[in-house]
Amino acid sequence: MSTATAQKQGFGATLWDYLTTVDHKKIAILYLVSGGIFFLAGGLEALLIRIQLMVPDNNFVSSGMYNQLITMHGTTMIFLAAMPFIFALMNIAVPLQIGARDVAFPFLNSLGFWLFFFGGVLLNLSWFTGAPDAGWTAYAPLSTTSPGHGMDFYVLGLQISGAGTLIGGINFLVTIINMRAPGMTYMRMPLFTWTALVTSVLILFAFPALTVGLFLMMFDRLFGAGFFDPTMGGNHVIWEHLFWIFGHPEVYILVLPIFGLFSDIISTFSKKRLFGYSAMVFATVLIGFLGFMVWAHHMFTTGLGPIANSIFAIATMAIAVPTGIKIFNWLFTMWGGVIRMTAAMLWTVAFIPSFTLGGFTGVMLAAAAADFQYHDTYFVVAHFHYVIVGGVVFGVFAGLHYWWPKMFGKILDEKLGKLAFWPFFIGFHLTFFIQHFLGLMGMPRRYWVFHSGDGLDLGNLISTIGAFFMTLGTLIFLYNVIITSIKGEKASADPWDARTLEWSIPSPPPFYNFKQTPLVRGLDPLWVEKRQGNGKMTPAEPLGDIHMPNNSFIPFMISLGSFVMGYGLIYQVDDSRWLFVAIAGLLITLGSMFVRSVKDDLGYHIHKEDLEEKGAGSE
Amino acid sequence: MSDEQLQTLKPGQSPHEPEKATLEGKNKFLGFWFFLGGETVLFASLFGTYLALKDKGAETKAQELFGLELVFIMTIILLTSSLTSVYAIYHMKNLDFKKMQLWLGITVLLGASFLGLEIYEFQHYVHEYHHTFTSSAFGSAFYTLVGFHGGHVLFGLLWIVTLMVRNAKRGLNLYNAPKYYVASLYWHFIDVVWVFIFTVVYLMGKVG
Numbered sequence: 097m098s099t100a101t102a103q104k105q106g107f108g109a110t111l112w113d114y115l116t117t118v119d120h121k122k123i124a125i126l127y128l129v130s131g132g133i134f135f136l137a138g139g140l141e142a143l144l145i146r147i148q149l150m151v152p153d154n155n156f157v158s159s160g161m162y163n164q165l166i167t168m169h170g171t172t173m174i175f176l177a178a179m180p181f182i183f184a185l186m187n188i189a190v191p192l193q194i195g196a197r198d199v200a201f202p203f204l205n206s207l208g209f210w211l212f213f214f215g216g217v218l219l220n221l222s223w224f225t226g227a228p229d230a231g232w233t234a235y236a237p238l239s240t241t242s243p244g245h246g247m248d249f250y251v252l253g254l255q256i257s258g259a260g261t262l263i264g265g266i267n268f269l270v271t272i273i274n275m276r277a278p279g280m281t282y283m284r285m286p287l288f289t290w291t292a293l294v295t296s297v298l299i300l301f302a303f304p305a306l307t308v309g310l311f312l313m314m315f316d317r318l319f320g321a322g323f324f325d326p327t328m329g330g331n332h333v334i335w336e337h338l339f340w341i342f343g344h345p346e347v348y349i350l351v352l353p354i355f356g357l358f359s360d361i362i363s364t365f366s367k368k369r370l371f372g373y374s375a376m377v378f379a380t381v382l383i384g385f386l387g388f389m390v391w392a393h394h395m396f397t398t399g400l401g402p403i404a405n406s407i408f409a410i411a412t413m414a415i416a417v418p419t420g421i422k423i424f425n426w427l428f429t430m431w432g433g434v435i436r437m438t439a440a441m442l443w444t445v446a447f448i449p450s451f452t453l454g455g456f457t458g459v460m461l462a463a464a465a466a467d468f469q470y471h472d473t474y475f476v477v478a479h480f481h482y483v484i485v486g487g488v489v490f491g492v493f494a495g496l497h498y499w500w501p502k503m504f505g506k507i508l509d510e511k512l513g514k515l516a517f518w519p520f521f522i523g524f525h526l527t528f529f530i531q532h533f534l535g536l537m538g539m540p541r542r543y544w545v546f547h548s549g550d551g552l553d554l555g556n557l558i559s560t561i562g563a564f565f566m567t568l569g570t571l572i573f574l575y576n577v578i579i580t581s582i583k584g585e586k587a588s589a590d591p592w593d594a595r596t597l598e599w600s601i602p603s604p605p606p607f608y609n610f611k612q613t614p615l616v617r618g619l620d621p622l623w624v625e626k627r628q629g630n631g632k633m634t635p636a637e638p639l640g641d642i643h644m645p646n647n648s649f650i651p652f653m654i655s656l657g658s659f660v661m662g663y664g665l666i667y668q669v670d671d672s673r674w675l676f677v678a679i680a681g682l683l684i685t686l687g688s689m690f691v692r693s694v695k696d697d698l699g700y701h702i703h704k705e706d707l708e709e710k711g712a713g714s715e
Numbered sequence: 716m717s718d719e720q721l722q723t724l725k726p727g728q729s730p731h732e733p734e735k736a737t738l739e740g741k742n743k744f745l746g747f748w749f750f751l752g753g754e755t756v757l758f759a760s761l762f763g764t765y766l767a768l769k770d771k772g773a774e775t776k777a778q779e780l781f782g783l784e785l786v787f788i789m790t791i792i793l794l795t796s797s798l799t800s801v802y803a804i805y806h807m808k809n810l811d812f813k814k815m816q817l818w819l820g821i822t823v824l825l826g827a828s829f830l831g832l833e834i835y836e837f838q839h840y841v842h843e844y845h846h847t848f849t850s851s852a853f854g855s856a857f858y859t860l861v862g863f864h865g866g867h868v869l870f871g872l873l874w875i876v877t878l879m880v881r882n883a884k885r886g887l888n889l890y891n892a893p894k895y896y897v898a899s900l901y902w903h904f905i906d907v908v909w910v911f912i913f914t915v916v917y918l919m920g921k922v923g
């Protein structure tokens with residue numbers, strides 16, 4: 097519907113619609129587009145890094161610039177690209193998969209997005225005056241003593257966007273627990289919904305640690321506090337703890353929903369129900385739980401002592417067990433299935449060995465004694481790119497191919513999809529496989545140049561060539577998106593002959609999703625109906641009025657206020673008049689919250705008669 | 716459903732739990748509990764930081780700095796305010812709007828006096844002991860932890876007052892009952908955090 101009406105409406109009306117929307121399907125598009133833009137920015141930064149490291153003793157960018165590039169690349173990719181992609185996918189799929197008309201808090205959904213967006217914009221505006229340059233991990237005292245305002249942008253940008261993420265997490269928790277259609281018991285939920293649930297729990301308990309860490313850093317940098325300043329009695333290891341108490345769960349926040357969508361995709365395109373469904377659920381929950389027990393494996397060389405290191409090493413290795421369960425269950429689902437190698441499935445199948453390699457190196461790194469050798473070398477860079485690119489990015493591509501019809505009503509061109517896959521896949525392994533060996537040969541991470549004669553030339557050249565292949569793959573994918581939106585074929589409700597509820601309603605769904613809430617009769621509810629019923633969902637209720645939430649501009653204003661406040665806080669160290677800007681921003685935020693609080697927002701009803709006119713909702 | 720939500724509820728009517736009578740109310744109820752879960756991690760992180768930095772870099776150590784009398788009074792006041800908010804919610808469940816507002820008003824007064832005493836306490840440390848936010852890591856950690864709590868109290872006060880004023884004329888209904896309920900949950904949470912602050916910061920500070 098969105099694209100169709102967008103063409104009929106004027107540009108202004110469409111813009112206003114998106115600025116005020118509380119519809120989860122449109123918010124998914126907002127997340128996707130802004131995440132996509134940040135992904136391109138982060139990708140460009142990566143390309144510049146690789147060009148600098150293409151040949152020894154290179155001078156393509158200055159050392160200071162290089163520090164800014166690596167910091168912004170990491171920060172952007174994790175917080176501003178991967179996170180919104182995850183939220184885009186959760187927004188489009190979760191409410192539909194559980195048979196809900198929207199999320200539990202449509203208003204907060206919009207607020208979460210705009211906070212994320214303004215935080216990301218704030219962070220990237222730093223490019224004009226000097227970007228953050230202390231690494232995405234922002235270790236103190238490097239970060240607290242970094243001159244200029246770069247790190248202040250980091251602190252405030254992440255604080256604002258982090259608040260948005262937290263709100264999003266709570267929203268999905270309540271949505272999944274309270275809004276499921278009749279019959280959709282927990283153990284009938286699609287794996288993607290399950291992983292979205294666990295990821296939301298992780299967001300809820302991990303992000304506040306980052307919030308506190310960022311507050312402390314802000315107090316140190318902007319208000320003269322001494323948390324991380326040893327001359328005042330401070331202790332910079334506190335930052336490391338807070339950052340990784342958040343940071344390790346964060347990697348699972350990113351990868352769990354991807355595990356979930358791979359499970360859905362594999363079962364759909366193998367025409368088999370997921371092998372070991374309950375084991376998959378159990379493994380997801382276990383990974384989520386263990387994810388909180390292992391943060392100090394990033395701090396083996398900090399000097400916590402052998403006992404702490406051993407405990408965290410063992411806990412870390414334990415995570416490989418539930419992860420292994422998942423890998424085998426995916427393989428067993430495909431085993432003996434009727435496999436269709438669509439573009440989505442191609443990314444999925446490529447994910448399995450790629451991610452497994454990342455898991456292997458993870459267990460290697462978890463051996464604390466050995467990590468003294470690996471730590472802060474390119475070996476670590478190789479490890480986390482295997483899990484994050486080979487896992488999360490492959491997963492996002494797969495998920496986009498899979499759910500594109502639900503989002504936009506058109507199927508991404510399959511041929512172009514596969515054409516984009518191959519250069520990306522080959523480029524990925526070219527870039528990162530060799531980095532394991534560069535790391536083992538002693539090439540440190542985050543260094544501006546390497547020298548000729550150290551035997552690192554060929555490896556780095558290969559790595560850079562790989563980066564260009566990945567760029568090519570991304571460009572083909574973008575081309576595919578454009579071509580598809582111009583002349584792609586219109587998608588039916590169920591183009592993949594799939595199994596879950598989102599495919600029981602038109603593509604794209606009407607804005608109220610389900611005309612009548614469906615009755616779920618088993619795992620893979622649509623498949624159950626295809627096998628045992630007439631292929632359509634049985635409604636759980638008679639046709640009646642549908643209650644819908646109102647659009648609202650307040651989320652935008654609340655977020656805008658915090659953006660202004662962030663700017664003011666950053667610059668008040670130079671000139672105290674900026675404090676007025678900060679206060680003005682705070683007042684915009686609080687004022688908007690006040691308006692929200694005192695103005696009733698009851699939503700409206702779509703009447704039964706209007707629904708009847710529109711004909712059958714599910715075909 | 717929506718217009719019915721605005722109908723004023725009178726004592727003796729159903730439902731007994733107006734805060735959970737609608738789906739919106741149920742969602743708010745659950746969502747707010749989750750929010751408090753996140754807040755718990757937030758305060759846990761602050762407590763951890765405080766414990767790591769206690770007495771660090773400061774000339775006046777905690778043992779010397781803190782006096783228990785004032786803090787004890789503050790504790791009693793805040794605990795009492797939690798009790799009065801329980802009364803308020805009790806009356807909400809009986810759909811007795813007037814009494815609910817009255818008890819909430821008392822809660823707000825107690826909360827405000829707590830805040831006043833806290834400001835006085837901070838003043839005292841600054842002027843008598845030069846124990847400030849920027850004087851030492853201990854100072855930073857102390858004012859951050861206790862100040863975050865104070866900020867929560869202030870926000871809670873503004874929130875409850877806004878609710879009371881906004882609904883003063885129209886009384887209780889299914890739309891605002893969850894809002895009241897959730898605000899009272901928040902108030903209890905603040906109280907629980909204070910109990911920890913009293914124990915960890917002040918009592919343990921005195922013991923050494």
Ligand code: HEM
Pocket residue numbers: 233347348350351393394412413415416419454455456457458459461462467470471472476479480483484487488
């Ligand atoms: C079997 C599972 C895994 C194990 C045992 C593991 C283990 C480790 C260890 C020990 C380190 C620290 C290395 C060092 O700094 O010396 C590390 C770094 C890292 N891992 Fe993993 N990991 C696993 C899975 C993942 C996953 C699934 C992701 C993301 C989706 C991930 C992302 C990262 C990142 C981003 C870093 C580097 C952080 C930095 O220093 O910037 N890991 N991993």
Ligand SMILES: [Cu+2]
Pocket residue numbers: 343344347390391393394
């Ligand atoms: Cu980790």
